[in-house]
Amino acid sequence: MKRGSLLKIFWRTFFIHATLNFRRMQNLGFAYAMIPLLQRRKIPDKEVEGVLVRQLQMFNTNPYLAHPLVGSILKMEEDRREGEDPAPIMAVKQSLMGPYAAIGDTFFWGALRPCAGICSAGLVWLGCAFAPLAFLLIYSPAQSLVRWRGFFEGYSSGKQGIECIRRMDLPGISGRVRWLALAALCAGSLWFLRVGYQGVAAEAPGCAVAAAMLAVILLCWWLVKRGVSQVYLLYGAAALAMIYSTRGLWLCWK
Numbered sequence: 001m002k003r004g005s006l007l008k009i010f011w012r013t014f015f016i017h018a019t020l021n022f023r024r025m026q027n028l029g030f031a032y033a034m035i036p037l038l039q040r041r042k043i044p045d046k047e048v049e050g051v052l053v054r055q056l057q058m059f060n061t062n063p064y065l066a067h068p069l070v071g072s073i074l075k076m077e078e079d080r081r082e083g084e085d086p087a088p089i090m091a092v093k094q095s096l097m098g099p100y101a102a103i104g105d106t107f108f109w110g111a112l113r114p115c116a117g118i119c120s121a122g123l124v125w126l127g128c129a130f131a132p133l134a135f136l137l138i139y140s141p142a143q144s145l146v147r148w149r150g151f152f153e154g155y156s157s158g159k160q161g162i163e164c165i166r167r168m169d170l171p172g173i174s175g176r177v178r179w180l181a182l183a184a185l186c187a188g189s190l191w192f193l194r195v196g197y198q199g200v201a202a203e204a205p206g207c208a209v210a211a212a213m214l215a216v217i218l219l220c221w222w223l224v225k226r227g228v229s230q231v232y233l234l235y236g237a238a239a240l241a242m243i244y245s246t247r248g249l250w251l252c253w254k
Contacts, residue, residue: 001040001078001155008036010151013070017063025060033070037077047082054086061097062104065165067147069096071154072161079158092159099162103170111174112142115181122184146170 016029034055038048061069076089116138123131146168154161220233 001037001074005036005040006152006155009033009070009074010067010148012036013067013147013151016066016070024056024058026063026066027056027059030059030066030070031055034074034077037074043082050086051077054090057090057093059093059097061101062108064108064143064146065100065104065150068150068154068161068165069093069100071151071156072096072158075155075158075161088159096162100165103165107170107174107177108143111177111181112139115177115184118181118184 012033012035013029016026016033019028019032020026021028031052034051038051055073073089073093076092080086080089116135119138120131120135123134128134149168150161150164153164157163220237223233
């Protein structure tokens with residue numbers, strides 16, 4: 001397939017999440033991405049119908065790792081001869097969408113996005129006006145690289161496209177990114193304790209403040225172990241922070 005047609009399919013795959021539905025999830029976006037293949041090849045209407053029916057089956061994966069899978073399926077559809085059994089194509093598609101979803105969710109949404117958010121929040125605390133741009137500069141190049149490399153290597157490898165994802169070692173990188181995010185969070189917390197809580201430190205010894213924060217952390221850990229939802233803890237912490245922030249208003253009112 002010519003590079004121009006490949007680029008059309010590559011750009012169409014960006015919209016794979018745009019038509020998400022509760023019945024077959026991303027199937028419409030997947031079929032939409034494959035249309036340039038049908039327009040390029042002169043195949044009977046029955047074969048066109050078969051390709052569309054196959055690609056309209058239930059499909060759901062991480063949107064960033066959809067590109068490698070689209071590339072692999074595109075190559076397999078292109079190499080399939082008329083009348084040949086399409087079962088291997090569907091087997092590859094159905095067997096890889098789950099692992100790709102797990103890998104993509106863990107890396108992008110469980111590691112990279114929190115890390116980018118923590119770094120951007122630190123820049124906001126320092127008064128940097130370009131903090132939102134910093135988030136995009138950390139997050140966007142990584143997902144763009146995975147999309148680009150995954151799509152074209154997936155197309156080159158066909159059903160062996162999973163080797164491209166294996167070479168990227170996204171699960172291994174996820175662990176390192178999480179440690180980086182934790183280090184950034186700890187550094188930000190230390191800075192916040194040093195600068196942001198000077199008023200509190202004036203009222204209580206520094207060791208008392210540190211002990212209180214450690215007690216809160218241990219309490220949250222104990223509640224999670226007891227089965228309390230982390231979402232409830234998050235909203236509870238936000239509510240306590242809002243209540244504490246109104247302390248100055250109450251003092252002024254009095």
